[in-house]
Amino acid sequence: MRLFYLILALNGPIYALDLHLPTGNEALLKGDGAGYFQFVDRNFEGQQTTPWEGGQFGFWRDPRRVGSGIAYARFHEGMDVKPLQRDAKGNPLDEVKAILAGEVVYVTPSGKSNYGSYLVIKHDWGEGPFYSLYAHLKEALVTAGTKVTLGQVVARMGYTGSGIDQRRAHLHV
Numbered sequence: 373m374r375l376f377y378l379i380l381a382l383n384g385p386i387y388a389l390d391l392h393l394p395t396g397n398e399a400l401l402k403g404d405g406a407g408y409f410q411f412v413d414r415n416f417e418g419q420q421t422t423p424w425e426g427g428q429f430g431f432w433r434d435p436r437r438v439g440s441g442i443a444y445a446r447f448h449e450g451m452d453v454k455p456l457q458r459d460a461k462g463n464p465l466d467e468v469k470a471i472l473a474g475e476v477v478y479v480t481p482s483g484k485s486n487y488g489s490y491l492v493i494k495h496d497w498g499e500g501p502f503y504s505l506y507a508h509l510k511e512a513l514v515t516a517g518t519k520v521t522l523g524q525v526v527a528r529m530g531y532t533g534s535g536i537d538q539r540r541a542h543l544h545v
């Protein structure tokens with residue numbers, strides 16, 4: 373499924389981009405946040421919860437009581453996309469796809485970062501490069517230098533890295 377003509381304003385000019393969703397999960401297009409975003413484990417004021425909202429991009433983590441309201445202290449620099457398919461052992465099977473055509477410029481050699489195993493694709497807009505990052509992978513299926521097309525499968529979803537387990541397996545993109 374393609375996201376047609378997502379309009380992004382960057383440094384003034386407006387670009388019309390033809391983006392591909394990063395996995396087969398299309399719940400985002402239906403406004404189904406709970407179906408699209410992976411939950412976070414939250415322990416706040418003695419309450420254990422698993423809100424899906426914590427998987428969104430932006431200030432959605434580390435709630436703090438501020439006066440009569442709640443503020444979120446930690447910024448999440450990406451989206452956590454939940455898997456659609458798991459095998460009998462509970463491991464995610466979803467394919468990870470390039471959101472735009474480009475060139476793979478980095479693949480983790482060790483998988484030992486906070487992001488676990490991850491890769492980066494560089495896209496050219498005509499006005500400087502733009503990068504997309506795919507993290508917590510089970511495995512990358514491309515190497516640095518590989519040219520990829522829109523929607524090309526580049527990896528398999530996993531749960532490598534810190535702060536993630538099999539239950540919360542997701543693609544951070």
Ligand SMILES: [Zn+2]
Nearest residue numbers: 450451452544
């Ligand atoms: Zn994330």
